[in-house]
Amino acid sequence: MTDNTQPTYEELTAELATLRGLKEELHGNLTKARARVKELEHTVEQQQTELVDVKLNRPVAGLLEGILVGSKYAAQELADHVKFELNEDGLIELRDVDGNPATITEKADGKEITRPVKFEQQDVRRFLCNTGKFDHIIRASGVTGGGAPNTYASSHKTAEPKTETRSTASFGLK
DSSP states (O other), rough: OOOOOOOOOHHHHHHHHHHHHHHHHHHHHHHHHHHHHHHHHHHHHHHHHHHIIIIIIIHHHHHHHHHTTTHHHHHHHHHHEEEEOOOOSSSSEEEEEEEOOOOEEEEEEEEEEEEEESSSSHHHHHHHHHHHHHTTTBOOEEEEEEEOOOOOOTTTOOOOOOOOOOOOOOOOOO
């Protein structure tokens, strides 16, 4: 038995034309899809930038404004040593330039514990003060009064009351 079901030249030409039409249609769809992907990538990039601004940059700037003198320029100096980043949970963390979490040591229950710095003005201020590198850009705490912590150097001496001494020398006046 022989198979005489071979397509004719006209049938093959028609099938080829159909395939070429499908190819052009698929190519058009692919071009549209690529354009849409670029558009979406641009939108995602804009939203990511906005998210970082809202969740990181603005809160950090607000926090540093209360801690640093001339926060805009001081923050640039600070950026050479530490950085603020969003973690996987979307929370702000203070890290050193190597990417390690910044830590502070405090006493609790008679023991010294080391813990990561919280994104709170008091913790960040304590960390910056403890390093000693940023004393020239840290704003005074503003706490005053009898119960306020001593913020001046320990070598500061209180002024002794002046006693008036009169000269006994006579200048010819009586």
